[in-house]
Every structure is written in C-alpha cells, then in structure tokens.
Amino acid sequence: xxxxxxLGSHVSVSEGALVLLRCNYSSSVPPYLFWYVQYPNQGLQLxxxxxxxxxxxxxxxxxxxxxxxxxxxFHLTKPSAHMSDAAEYFCAVSEPGRRALTFGxxxxxxVQP
Amino acid sequence: xxxxxxxxxYLVTQMGNDKSIKCEQNLGHxxxxxYKQDSKKFLKIMFxxxxxxxxxxxxxxxxxxxxxxxxxxxNLHINSLELGDSAVYFCASSQGASxxxxxxxxxxxxxxxxx
Numbered sequence: 393x394x395x396x397x398x399l400g401s402h403v404s405v406s407e408g409a410l411v412l413l414r415c416n417y418s419s420s421v422p423p424y425l426f427w428y429v430q431y432p433n434q435g436l437q438l439x440x441x442x443x444x445x446x447x448x449x450x451x452x453x454x455x456x457x458x459x460x461x462x463x464x465x466f467h468l469t470k471p472s473a474h475m476s477d478a479a480e481y482f483c484a485v486s487e488p489g490r491r492a493l494t495f496g497x498x499x500x501x502x503v504q505p
Numbered sequence: 506x507x508x509x510x511x512x513x514x515y516l517v518t519q520m521g522n523d524k525s526i527k528c529e530q531n532l533g534h535x536x537x538x539x540y541k542q543d544s545k546k547f548l549k550i551m552f553x554x555x556x557x558x559x560x561x562x563x564x565x566x567x568x569x570x571x572x573x574x575x576x577x578x579x580n581l582h583i584n585s586l587e588l589g590d591s592a593v594y595f596c597a598s599s600q601g602a603s604x605x606x607x608x609x610x611x612x613x614x615x616x617x618x619x620x
Binding site: 426428430433434435436437438441480482490491492493494495497498 | 550613
C-alpha cells in the first residue's frame, strides 16, 4: 500500500529565504509523485510531478523537487520565498494502475516579511 | 472558462437531511473523482469514475452515492447527513488510459456544514 509522510505541518520562512518542504513516500512499485498547492478557500493546483523521467523536476512559480529513490523522498524547494507563496502544500503519490492520489497531511507555509 | 466546477460552493443543512453536490468538467477528461478534505486538511479519495463506470469505491458509508450521467458530470448524493459529514468535498478530473501519472484538475470545493 502506498503512503505519504510530510514532515512539519507548519513551516515559516522569511521573505527571500529558501523554502524546503519535506515529503517521504512508501510504495511497492515505482511511484508517480506530485506536489499540489492550495490557497485559502480554493481548490488544489498542480505545482509539479515526477513520472520517472528526470529526477529533478521543475514546476511553476519557481518551485522544484528532486526524486531520491534511495531516500524515498520528493522534497519541494524554492530558492527565494515570496509572500504570495503562503499556502497549504500537499505531496501526493500514485501507483500505476491506481488512478486515485494518496495525499500527505499537508504543510502550511507561512512567509514572514 | 472554469475547467472543473462544483455547485453549490457552500451547503449548510440539518442532520438527517439528504443533499446533492454537482460537478462538471469541460476538459474532455474520461476520469472523475470525489475527494473529502476534513477539518485537519487531510484529503482522501472517495470515488472515481472512468467513462461513467465506477472504478474506485473506498470505504465510504453507503449513505454516499455517486452518479455519473455522462463523462463530463459526476454528482454526489448524501442521505441522512451526519455531523461527521461536515467537510470540504472536492471534485477532480484527469485523462489517460492508465491515469496514474496524469495531472488531476480540481474544482473549487464544496464546504458542507451539518448542524
């Protein structure tokens, strides 16, 4: 069975600082991995996805994530935080043959001025 | 042009009532989903339909009944509402034969409050 663990329910950074949101997964087969962002009172928007091509994946709004099989991790990073990055971030996993996403518990990112 | 739309956006009702949430997607996708997000923001799959056929039915009480009249619509009917049904319900859609690696597009959510 697949699962996702997001370390840190809340992360606070200063504007301009590095953003690092952690995600570890458990899957019996090579997974597909996703990061979604949810702004207040809105639906989820895809930031980026890993589908077994390049291990370093670039997404929208300057975010990127690196798939590390040895560490079963897919951490999300952004070199310089912006106030508009404040939101809830979800890591999700999907396995071939199973269409539904399994989500982590989410990490709320706060950006301090 | 809204890709995935849900109605209503807010739904406040009494325990024991029956209510429906509607979802429509104009992306031409063949697969639609219902997810439930609880008060702690945890998201969990409830149902998935592919070409109007139910393909995922998680451990959801049978008071919840999805219905897909066509590929573009997936509705959720809930009977005998309970306090624990209070949550945000998200509809999503995706395209592809395997589907697992394709992006899911989410609707704006329906916030259900049961009093």
